[in-house]
Amino acid sequence: MKVLVTGGAGFIGSHVSEALLGRGDEIVIIDNFNDFYNPANKRRNIEDIKINPHAVVVEGDICDQKLLNSLFEKNKFDAVIHLAARAGVRPSIEDPLLYEKVNIGGTYLLFNTMRQYGVKQIVLASSSSVYGNQTKVPFAESDCVDFPISPYAATKKACEEIAYTYNKIAGIKSVCLRFFTVYGERGRPDMAPWLFVESVLKNKKIKVFGDGTAKRDYTYVGDIVEGILSALGKVGEFEYEVINLGNNNPVILKDFIETVERVTGVKANKEILPQQLGDVFQTHADIKKAQTLLGYQPKVSLEEGLNNFLIWYKKNFI
Numbered sequence: 001m002k003v004l005v006t007g008g009a010g011f012i013g014s015h016v017s018e019a020l021l022g023r024g025d026e027i028v029i030i031d032n033f034n035d036f037y038n039p040a041n042k043r044r045n046i047e048d049i050k051i052n053p054h055a056v057v058v059e060g061d062i063c064d065q066k067l068l069n070s071l072f073e074k075n076k077f078d079a080v081i082h083l084a085a086r087a088g089v090r091p092s093i094e095d096p097l098l099y100e101k102v103n104i105g106g107t108y109l110l111f112n113t114m115r116q117y118g119v120k121q122i123v124l125a126s127s128s129s130v131y132g133n134q135t136k137v138p139f140a141e142s143d144c145v146d147f148p149i150s151p152y153a154a155t156k157k158a159c160e161e162i163a164y165t166y167n168k169i170a171g172i173k174s175v176c177l178r179f180f181t182v183y184g185e186r187g188r189p190d191m192a193p194w195l196f197v198e199s200v201l202k203n204k205k206i207k208v209f210g211d212g213t214a215k216r217d218y219t220y221v222g223d224i225v226e227g228i229l230s231a232l233g234k235v236g237e238f239e240y241e242v243i244n245l246g247n248n249n250p251v252i253l254k255d256f257i258e259t260v261e262r263v264t265g266v267k268a269n270k271e272i273l274p275q276q277l278g279d280v281f282q283t284h285a286d287i288k289k290a291q292t293l294l295g296y297q298p299k300v301s302l303e304e305g306l307n308n309f310l311i312w313y314k315k316n317f318i
């Protein structure tokens, strides 16, 4: 099949793109290589993809309607995987309108272009952050998500609503995947797995926000990619679904740091700081819906996944 991958040069997007190429699909990537983190990382992510004859990489913005038109004019897409977004909770507090423009505005333009060109299937990235500071665990798709605590989370909830709307007005079938703290090779430099591993290897202090009891349901990128591909295969059977892709095994920050210490063999030097605004206290995915609808089953333990990340990090950055 021919798939448009938005944000295909990013962390998750580059892994998904490789997996699609690996199974014989054709892909077109649109990515604007913005400087949310070092664009050189994104260029490195797609070095192999760029030279694959079944891949086209377009450097551009999903908010550019003319560019979207020309991509949909030139290519008959069977489906879209929409991962392009401004990610990150804390920066969204500083620049909410940028998050609105890209995550909401860009998603509207993409769906409207799909409507105009008759493309009927999309898998898109939502986020565990939509659950806000919910205390009931694990987080299930049927839970109320009316209380996001960051602009980023609010934009991700809006993306789900846009997907619902375009199912109603244009018959576009969608699966919104709520990813839970994804980590692994090519991970994002703004996220804890990268920051902590980098800091301990360089003997720098790691910044620990809060009392160390916050919990995250860390999910290995390879498991996420399997979930995305499964959703792509099944999206035609659904109208509109929201599905958690997590690990169903939350880890408290203190234990996470101990795992980093074990994997790297280096003792962490911690700097304790107050809890950050916008950060939720815990995430914990109920993955029953993903298991039932997608046959999803995360396989990679935190220790194994962090070790894979460490090997990749050392190869590329040390």
Ligand SMILES: NC(=O)c1ccc[n+]([C@@H]2O[C@H](COP(=O)([O-])OP(=O)(O)OC[C@H]3O[C@@H](n4cnc5c(N)ncnc54)[C@H](O)[C@@H]3O)[C@@H](O)[C@H]2O)c1
Pocket: 006, 007, 008, 009, 010, 011, 012, 013, 030, 031, 032, 033, 034, 036, 042, 060, 061, 062, 063, 082, 083, 084, 085, 086, 087, 088, 102, 106, 125, 126, 127, 128, 178, 179, 180, 181, 182, 183, 188
């Ligand atoms: N990594 C996680 O833990 C996590 C968790 C929940 C949700 N998500 C979502 O998954 C998706 C992928 O996240 P990621 O971690 O791979 O982040 P990432 O920043 O590595 O990837 C996003 C990519 O989108 C591109 N992009 C951003 N704005 C764009 C625009 N206007 N036009 C074209 N391209 C643009 C970026 O250059 C980047 O390559 C995002 O939608 C993110 O919100 C990620």
